[in-house]
Amino acid sequence: MKKTTIHDIARELDVTFSTVARALNDHPAISAATKAAVLETAKRLNYQQNKLASSLRSGKSHVIGIIVPSLDTSFFSSVVHGMEKVLNENGYSVLLYQTGESIKQEQKGLGTFLQSRVDGIISSVSSESDGFEFYSEIRKRQVPLLFFDRAIKELEIPSVTINDYKAGFEATEHLIKQGYTRIAHITSEKNLTIFNERFRGYREALEKYGLPFQENMVFKGTVGLELGQESVRRLQAEHLPFDAIFAAEDYTAMGALQQLLESGVQVPLQVGVIGFANEAFGAFVTPSLSTVDQQTIKMGEETARLFLKLTANKDYYGSTPEHIVLDPFVVARKSSQPQRQG
């Protein structure tokens, strides 16, 4: 006998797959009447929700594995919340694996997900990753794979990313429009597209506004508080004239801000500071930290929706991979707006 699926129930009632899935999971957005109708139909068609049994029969576990560098940052935990919301509503459970930016952990995580027979993997690659071979293998096995935020462009894998070039350009342009002209940049030493693109945006904004690009105004290291502090100390020790800092990451911007304030520099009157990622603390500090918002919840939701759309097709890898690119926007707070002071 053919097994009754959620699609059968949806067809019978002329509602969407998602409505049935949510009704079966007692989702609050579904009315009591719809739930009753779905349950009645499910019973009549002899629908079996036994997930373990059904996963063994159908090869479906209704579990999605998500690989993230670290959930310590507001950025990733917020994106993941966006994904979980949409995936849960559609009857999927979400398992998370943190790589800590280690390629070894990343491969272990991917292996663990395959072993757990997840229905798909959504990944943001670690900064160590060249990960070609491993991700190719997942593709070869026909396990649906989608990249978010950090993708490996050379692989033909669907992705949801943000326009980091534009983000870097607009953060720099914001500083220039506030009157700053000697803008230092602090970024990661790692060869990650997201940081390379922010850096390219910084250079091209300088160029567009006729400001010189100076190699010695760019500081690279392991992003974080210390890199920001150390970069400012170096700017000061080398007597490099500067009046603004664009840090490619918020904790780094915070470190720069702390070091400036400690050495008696007025922010934003003498030096403007803008970070990146809109971490939760930025709104609380004094002066409040300007930053770039990456639309994290939206990124999570778009990622989950693209995944659901693509997995609804039988042949996940059959067509040209879809790439969604989101636009970030500058969040101008006090640390970069001298006019707003006093």
Add this chain to the structure above:
Amino acid sequence: MKKTTIHDIARELDVTFSTVARALNDHPAISAATKAAVLETAKRLNYQQNKLASSLRSGKSHVIGIIVPSLDTSFFSSVVHGMEKVLNENGYSVLLYQTGESIKQEQKGLGTFLQSRVDGIISSVSSESDGFEFYSEIRKRQVPLLFFDRAIKELEIPSVTINDYKAGFEATEHLIKQGYTRIAHITSEKNLTIFNERFRGYREALEKYGLPFQENMVFKGTVGLELGQESVRRLQAEHLPFDAIFAAEDYTAMGALQQLLESGVQVPLQVGVIGFANEAFGAFVTPSLSTVDQQTIKMGEETARLFLKLTANKDYYGSTPEHIVLDPFVVARKSSQPQRQG
């Protein structure tokens, strides 16, 4: 494409199934030459060692499932990092599941872990949870289970928690020793042991120092920025004399701090504030936020070590469950120390 099996490799090399299986598992009885041949053939035929099958045979997946309310907070993400470190070092992979404080998600996560055949589950129960039935079921199935931070005391399950009573007592005592005498308390409306215990510590510290406890100085709600802001607005609207606030959670303390500063109150000169959990932002804000540190990394490491110790025994549930209780400590910053100011 048909999946390559051990049989295919055996056929290709004209050796037995057992020889291939043992070669793949690096068994000492198999010669180096045979191992090399098997590995070469396995690679050429694109053989993937089916870990699930072998885990079903051996009962070991080397995966531990961790249930957490949310990884948004420094507290949980830091504890989890401590666990991952120790578990990874011991050959385990860690999968994470966020409940968002929902008992339904919690049950789904536990089900997903069982389905994924994890070797054990480490859980911090959701605030909605009465979870007896579900956790009893896991115990009945002899799957090793350990609680951290939030435990269900009625179940005979090993746990690692912190002494929240002592933490609440010492936070309040710190304020009293700084000279504050009218101390409001802001806490969760949820019936969670951790919050109940902090509250009890607050009451008993007041009592020990001969200060009256007033019901109308305690504010309850959903912990977070807004609860802190609203509680201060209520204190001010009702003209309740107060000179300090002990919030049972850092974001709540931050909300209180913001509201105080916005209404022109000097912190810590007129009102002292202390929070709880040592969230990352506390050191960055002005004035820096006093708080209670819960030794998160240590809690994570102790939890993992206890788990490893207990699972080394054959009979996990055979002996009286072990309970480790860690001591928190007050981190005194500027928001609660009027003497340190100018």
